[in-house]
Amino acid sequence: MYHLDWSSFFDVGGHLLLEGALVTLELSALSLVLALILGFLFGALRWSSIGLLKPICWLYVEFLRNTPPLVQILFWYFSATVILPTSVILVLREYGFQFVAATFALGLYHSSFIAEIVRGGLNAIPRGQYEAAQAIGFSLPQTLRYILLPQLLRIIAPTLTSEAVSLVKNTSMALAIGVTEITYQARYIDYSAFRGVEALLVVTAFYLVLCLAIAGLGHGLQRWLSRNRRTAV
Amino acid sequence: MNWEAVFTANNVRRLLIGDYPGDLGGVALTLTLSLIAMVFATLLGLLVGYARFAGARPLRWAAAGYVELLRNIPLLVLIFWAYFAPPYFGYTPTKFSSVLVALILFNAAYIAEVVRSGLLSVSTGQTEAARALGMSPLQQALYVMLPIATYNTIPAMTGRYITLLKGTSLAFLIGLSEVTEIGRQINNRLLTAPVEIYATLLMIYFCLNRSLSAGMRLFEDRRRFNRIFCFFAR
Numbered sequence: 001m002y003h004l005d006w007s008s009f010f011d012v013g014g015h016l017l018l019e020g021a022l023v024t025l026e027l028s029a030l031s032l033v034l035a036l037i038l039g040f041l042f043g044a045l046r047w048s049s050i051g052l053l054k055p056i057c058w059l060y061v062e063f064l065r066n067t068p069p070l071v072q073i074l075f076w077y078f079s080a081t082v083i084l085p086t087s088v089i090l091v092l093r094e095y096g097f098q099f100v101a102a103t104f105a106l107g108l109y110h111s112s113f114i115a116e117i118v119r120g121g122l123n124a125i126p127r128g129q130y131e132a133a134q135a136i137g138f139s140l141p142q143t144l145r146y147i148l149l150p151q152l153l154r155i156i157a158p159t160l161t162s163e164a165v166s167l168v169k170n171t172s173m174a175l176a177i178g179v180t181e182i183t184y185q186a187r188y189i190d191y192s193a194f195r196g197v198e199a200l201l202v203v204t205a206f207y208l209v210l211c212l213a214i215a216g217l218g219h220g221l222q223r224w225l226s227r228n229r230r231t232a233v
Numbered sequence: 234m235n236w237e238a239v240f241t242a243n244n245v246r247r248l249l250i251g252d253y254p255g256d257l258g259g260v261a262l263t264l265t266l267s268l269i270a271m272v273f274a275t276l277l278g279l280l281v282g283y284a285r286f287a288g289a290r291p292l293r294w295a296a297a298g299y300v301e302l303l304r305n306i307p308l309l310v311l312i313f314w315a316y317f318a319p320p321y322f323g324y325t326p327t328k329f330s331s332v333l334v335a336l337i338l339f340n341a342a343y344i345a346e347v348v349r350s351g352l353l354s355v356s357t358g359q360t361e362a363a364r365a366l367g368m369s370p371l372q373q374a375l376y377v378m379l380p381i382a383t384y385n386t387i388p389a390m391t392g393r394y395i396t397l398l399k400g401t402s403l404a405f406l407i408g409l410s411e412v413t414e415i416g417r418q419i420n421n422r423l424l425t426a427p428v429e430i431y432a433t434l435l436m437i438y439f440c441l442n443r444s445l446s447a448g449m450r451l452f453e454d455r456r457r458f459n460r461i462f463c464f465f466a467r
Contacts, residue, residue: 002321062443063435065395066399066438066439066442066443066446067399067435067438068400068401068402068403068413068438069399070403070405070406070413071402071413071416071431071434074413074417074431074434075431075432075434078420078427078428078431079427079428079431079432081427082427082428165304165305169306169307170307171307172307172309172310173307173309173403175406183307183310183313186310186313187313187317190317196317197321200310200313200314203310204306204314207305207306207310208305208306211304211305211306212301212305215305
């Protein structure tokens with residue numbers, strides 16, 4: 001039977017896992033911001049169904065949703081040196097090229113899911129709401145701020161939360177291109193110090209706590225957004 | 234662009250079937266892995282989902298615990314558990330079986346939730362009618378709940394199967410030679426055509442997943458669904 005040895009494990013691996021955890025958090029936060037920006041943009045564009053943009057938005061969403069995030073990370077990482085000019089590559093090197101590539105790839109991948117969530121949310125708001133806003137003389141910004149956004153956020157908050165959880169889990173794939181996030185550190189501890197089981201236990205607990213915390217936060221957000229809820233929607 | 238270097242006869246063959254008749258790999262292995270995982274994840278998901286829906290209280294808690302645990306850790310960590318942890322306990326699993334076990338356990342947790350929502354979507358009028366006709370609980374489950382719940386969950390199941398197929402690409406991180414690993418090997422040998430190779434991989438996965446969702450959409454025709462279901466229920 002295998003004996004867990006925590007004292008020697010934390011001598012070697014403690015600070016490595018801590019560093020990895022910070023990288024995971026940073027990667028998650030940055031790609032979530034990117035995914036939200038692009039997702040809301042493409043979701044709104046798809047919903048508005050402007051003739052020329054329609055096929056582009058369709059291709060964007062369908063292609064990103066139907067291919068593995070891992071292959072997308074590899075694609076952007078290995079293609080960047082070919083696609084981008086050398087001067088840009090040199091600047092990106094300063095910030096850790098792998099990290100930038102992983103952030104970009106994960107942000108793009110999850111933006112396609114968020115775009116579909118946003119489109120579904122916009123479709124769920126009844127037409128009468130806009131007509132009513134027009135009837136009482138709301139300007140466009142007012143309609144967006146007081147009619148559309150509060151309802152949209154309330155509708156999409158639960159699915160958006162599970163998308164954020166899925167994003168955090170997918171950051172583990174960044175180890176494929178050598179981003180030193182927490183799963184990478186666990187592998188490193190396994191083959192350098194042979195304390196793989198302890199490392200995996202810590203990593204599993206870390207993801208579990210982080211994901212459950214995000215789910216709890218999302219639930220709180222949902223409650224807060226519904227605080228003035230009076231209508232059926 | 235250097236497509237000629239990528240699409241040599243040998244590369245295409247390796248991308249499709251790997252080193253078969255040696256080791257099966259490439260798209261063929263990706264599909265094998267996906268299909269086996271789909272079948273067993275669905276079966277396990279049905280069990281767990283039904284247990285969470287209608288089981289006795291301890292069973293319901295166990296099912297809920299399973300779902301919450303597996304849904305909140307990355308698939309990659311699960312694959313690492315399945316492949317790198319057993320040797321510490323004196324057992325060396327094959328790469329294929331490790332990935333398969335991880336895929337099944339991970340996706341079953343999600344499918345259980347789909348199944349549960351499907352069961353919740355069966356209106357009480359239907360089950361009451363079945364009871365009024367004097368059906369036994371087993372008959373109710375098999376002939377009333379199962380077909381309605383299955384039909385209602387087709388779109389969600391399509392989504393899960395696509396995620397499962399995408400998840401097989403993680404197998405390359407422990408060196409299983411499915412299509413992503415073959416692509417990586419070709420890239421390592423050529424070094425001059427990364428865009429072409431990874432774009433090819435993306436196209437392959439895109440075609441596989443679109444075919445999968447097109448195939449699943451066939452079942453969304455209610456009459457066709459009924460015909461197929463009756464065929465299997467006989």
